[in-house]
Amino acid sequence: MRCKKEFFHYVFGNFSFLDTRSSRNMAHPKDHSKMGIGRSIAVLTSGGDAQGMNAAVRATVRVGIYTGAKVYFVHEGYQGLVDGGDNIKPATWESVSMMLQLGGTVIGSARCMDFKEKWGRLKAACNLVKLGITNLCVIGGDGSLTGANQFRTEWSELLADLIKQGKITAEEAKRSSHLNIVGMVGSIDNDFCGTDMTIGTDSALHRIIEVVDAITTTAQSHQRTFILEVMGRHCGYLALVTALACGADWVFIPEMPPEENWEEHLCKRLIAQRERGSRLNVIIMAEGAQDRKQKPITCDQVKNLVSKKLGFDTRSTILGHVQRGGTPSAFDRILGSRMGVEAVMALLEATPETPACVVSLSGNMAIRLPLMECVQVTKDVTVAMAEGRFEDAVNLRGKSFQNNWNTYKMLAHVNPPEVKSNINIAIVNVGAPCAGMNAAVRSAVRAGLIQGHQMLAIHDGFDGLANGQIEPITWAQVGGWTGKGGSNLGTKRNLPGKNIEQISLNIAKFNIHSLIIIGVFGCCKTTREKYEELCIPMVVIPATVSNNVPGSDFSIGADTALNTITTTCDRIKQSAAGTKRRVFIIETMGGYCGYLATMAGLSSGADAAYIYEEPFHIHDLELNVMHLIEKMKTSVKRGLILRNSNANDNYTTQFLYNLYSEEGKGTFDCRMNILGHMQQGGTPTPFDRNFGTKMGAKSVMWLTDKLKECYRHGRIFANTPDSACVLGMKKRSLIFQPLASLKDDTDFEHRIPKTEWWLKLRPILKILARYEAVEIDTSEVAAMEHIIKKTGEIKGGKI
Numbered sequence: 001m002r003c004k005k006e007f008f009h010y011v012f013g014n015f016s017f018l019d020t021r022s023s024r025n026m027a028h029p030k031d032h033s034k035m036g037i038g039r040s041i042a043v044l045t046s047g048g049d050a051q052g053m054n055a056a057v058r059a060t061v062r063v064g065i066y067t068g069a070k071v072y073f074v075h076e077g078y079q080g081l082v083d084g085g086d087n088i089k090p091a092t093w094e095s096v097s098m099m100l101q102l103g104g105t106v107i108g109s110a111r112c113m114d115f116k117e118k119w120g121r122l123k124a125a126c127n128l129v130k131l132g133i134t135n136l137c138v139i140g141g142d143g144s145l146t147g148a149n150q151f152r153t154e155w156s157e158l159l160a161d162l163i164k165q166g167k168i169t170a171e172e173a174k175r176s177s178h179l180n181i182v183g184m185v186g187s188i189d190n191d192f193c194g195t196d197m198t199i200g201t202d203s204a205l206h207r208i209i210e211v212v213d214a215i216t217t218t219a220q221s222h223q224r225t226f227i228l229e230v231m232g233r234h235c236g237y238l239a240l241v242t243a244l245a246c247g248a249d250w251v252f253i254p255e256m257p258p259e260e261n262w263e264e265h266l267c268k269r270l271i272a273q274r275e276r277g278s279r280l281n282v283i284i285m286a287e288g289a290q291d292r293k294q295k296p297i298t299c300d301q302v303k304n305l306v307s308k309k310l311g312f313d314t315r316s317t318i319l320g321h322v323q324r325g326g327t328p329s330a331f332d333r334i335l336g337s338r339m340g341v342e343a344v345m346a347l348l349e350a351t352p353e354t355p356a357c358v359v360s361l362s363g364n365m366a367i368r369l370p371l372m373e374c375v376q377v378t379k380d381v382t383v384a385m386a387e388g389r390f391e392d393a394v395n396l397r398g399k400s401f402q403n404n405w406n407t408y409k410m411l412a413h414v415n416p417p418e419v420k421s422n423i424n425i426a427i428v429n430v431g432a433p434c435a436g437m438n439a440a441v442r443s444a445v446r447a448g449l450i451q452g453h454q455m456l457a458i459h460d461g462f463d464g465l466a467n468g469q470i471e472p473i474t475w476a477q478v479g480g481w482t483g484k485g486g487s488n489l490g491t492k493r494n495l496p497g498k499n500i501e502q503i504s505l506n507i508a509k510f511n512i513h514s515l516i517i518i519g520v521f522g523c524c525k526t527t528r529e530k531y532e533e534l535c536i537p538m539v540v541i542p543a544t545v546s547n548n549v550p551g552s553d554f555s556i557g558a559d560t561a562l563n564t565i566t567t568t569c570d571r572i573k574q575s576a577a578g579t580k581r582r583v584f585i586i587e588t589m590g591g592y593c594g595y596l597a598t599m600a601g602l603s604s605g606a607d608a609a610y611i612y613e614e615p616f617h618i619h620d621l622e623l624n625v626m627h628l629i630e631k632m633k634t635s636v637k638r639g640l641i642l643r644n645s646n647a648n649d650n651y652t653t654q655f656l657y658n659l660y661s662e663e664g665k666g667t668f669d670c671r672m673n674i675l676g677h678m679q680q681g682g683t684p685t686p687f688d689r690n691f692g693t694k695m696g697a698k699s700v701m702w703l704t705d706k707l708k709e710c711y712r713h714g715r716i717f718a719n720t721p722d723s724a725c726v727l728g729m730k731k732r733s734l735i736f737q738p739l740a741s742l743k744d745d746t747d748f749e750h751r752i753p754k755t756e757w758w759l760k761l762r763p764i765l766k767i768l769a770r771y772e773a774v775e776i777d778t779s780e781v782a783a784m785e786h787i788i789k790k791t792g793e794i795k796g797g798k799i
Contacts, residue, residue, distance in 0.1 A: 036067030040133040044074035045105040046140035050186040050200025052332030053105040058096040059340025078112035084127035125158040135347040145183040155179040181356040191235030194374035195360035202331040205686035219280035227316040232286035239286035245689035252289035255393040330566040330603040363732030421452040428458035429491035430519030434557025436688030442478035443696030461492035466499035504533035537706040548593035550742040550753040552728025559687040561679040569604035576638035583639035587653040587674040592750035597644040609642040
């Protein structure tokens with residue numbers, strides 16, 4: 001190893017180590033590497049298992065160790081806490097290796113009745129005191145978290161009883177005078193209020209959509225109606241998002257039962273779909289589906305209705321526990337990792353006065369909320385449903401649930417108005433194809449038809465617009481598009497450029513009143529000053545695997561590409577684990593944007609991810625090589641290095657492969673993979689389907705309002721900055737931003753935004769890979785928020 005260092009210093013000189021995070025995104029970095037010294041943290045998983053729990057456990061263990069704390073596993077949930085002994089074991093860095101890609105929970109879970117009794121909590125408290133554990137991280141549902149809060153509330157009383165019984169000394173009680181609790185919600189139902197997504201929900205949606213896609217192919221062959229029951233006894237999130245993601249004809253959710261005489265309405269809708277040329281019908285049901293009188297609605301009931309009244313060949317499928325199993329999605333791995341980091345920070349920053357909190361996701365932000373406020377609002381939803389206040393139940397679920405429900409209701413209409421608006425809205429796909437584009441097109445077409453507009457399809461991007469490849473597109477033509485990858489309209493990378501004059505002529509010729517552009521970075525420039533025909537309302541929906549469109553934290557297609565990379569990395573790591581002492585260098589797409597490389601690094605447990613936004617030098621490469629040489633001395637004898645395609649002109653993927661191969665001689669060997677266009681293919685993930693569906697519908701509603709504003713003297717004229725916008729997700733909301741306002745935040749040369757939110761996650765990647773002296777940017781850590789203020793308090797049966 002000394003020879004390796006001397007080689008670097010001889011060839012490249014002596015470099016001092018610098019944290020190379022991009023200065024444009026650094027705010028107030030803080031070194032957390034010592035704050036946990038002398039502290040002990042225990043982590044347990046309780047209740048039902050969920051994919052992504054292992055990622056949360058792994059992050060909690062590694063960040064806890066990084067801060068200097070001693071971390072313990074509690075096996076078998078609260079039962080292990082009560083039984084003690086070998087159920088509570090110290091965790092090591094290596095003990096959570098290869099855990100990231102596993103479903104379920106490696107440390108076990110159990111529904112524990114003993115912990116509900118005081119004698120059981122006394123035993124649990126005694127076990128913690130004897131080990132000096134005063135920080136408890138609980139991953140589970142609302143019942144598990146409620147139990148944790150009760151445990152914390154009566155902690156002092158439990159200590160006093162243990163002293164009286166002679167099971168602990170006064171000195172031991174003094175050292176463990178208070179217990180800090182932090183919760184992370186692991187539940188595939190997404191039934192916990194206060195967070196947009198719970199750990200496991202996205203993975204469950206992956207399992208469901210895989211089944212739906214498989215069933216629809218056989219349903220089309222035989223012209224069948226399929227009824228699928230998904231989990232969700234008290235929450236319809238899985239059913240609702242599945243319905244959006246597959247374009248279901250009907251959905252039953254407990255929060256919003258169907259209106260009276262729903263049987264007749266259901267049959268009419270199924271018949272209307274068949275009359276429009278559909279060869280199948282899909283009905284999605286939550287297991288807790290009910291009518292307005294709170295009488296259960298079952299699969300068999302609906303099956304008998306459809307088969308007897310309509311004579312359709314009908315089948316029903318109850319998915320059951322297949323939804324809980326399988327490999328966690330990239331989203332759940334990253335979510336679990338981020339929540340684990342935030343949970344450790346919350347525990348180590350807590351004081352005896354700090355209320356128990358739960359780490360939640362709001363938009364793309366990890367936030368802390370008072371645990372019992374979230375539990376209370378979650379219970380309020382059940383109360384609202386029991387009292388027949390279904391609108392209240394939907395509102396209490398939160399903004400994300402409301403948006404999903406409103407979008408589904410709008411797209412569920414199958415009879416556009418007879419009176420037309422005389423408005424023509426054209427849709428074009430631009431840039432490289434990506435999964436989710438078709439979902440956005442389908443949603444926009446149907447939302448536009450519902451508004452009475454004529455929808456026009458432009459084939460083959462701006463080239464097609466210049467060549468007049470424009471035709472009306474109907475409701476039936478976009479049937480089944482949500483689950484199809486690529487671009488059914490056709491797309492090209494060419495921008496208007498020299499064809500701008502012909503494009504303007506065709507806009508006038510085909511009487512296009514507004515334009516929806518689903519695509520990439522380059523279409524964010526307009527040339528309205530020279531061509532009056534371009535003075536129409538326009539909206540850009542970001543769609544690119546690179547996730548590099550200014551004005552949006554996420555782009556359609558990026559999630560599908562990320563899952564493709566993550567799955568490939570899992571297989572590669574498995575290969576490396578079998579051969580031992582092997583390092584893989586993998587190149588991802590993204591141009592100059594390092595989103596895919598960074599997030600894939602987090603979701604696959606990479607040792608390093610090289611990107612353009614974070615300049616790296618030969619000393620950083622030396623540091624990474626030495627890190628892997630040291631790693632090969634442990635029980636984890638493999639390495640994974642990711643590199644963004646345009647990370648550096650000189651340090652190419654081939655260069656990195658040659659460098660690592662040479663410097664690893666005698667210690668490890670190397671292999672290189674360039675993933676290429678497989679990242680653009682495949683069927684869209686549930687996230688991309690849902691995201692594209694909501695973006696398409698929202699863009700049409702915005703254009704409808706904007707067209708009314710711009711109609712003057714019998715014509716439409718729009719040349720104000722706010723009439724050409726990007727629709728993007730910023731932190732917590734979908735917002736429209738004028739293209740002109742994004743110029744200052746855009747690096748046009750490298751086609752990336754100047755501010756990229758995900759760069760603040762890169763230190764987490766380094767910490768989880770066991771690099772030292774990494775600084776975490778905590779500039780956006782806010783005071784604990786209160787969910788009651790957001791959702792409204794329940795008073796007298798109203799919000």
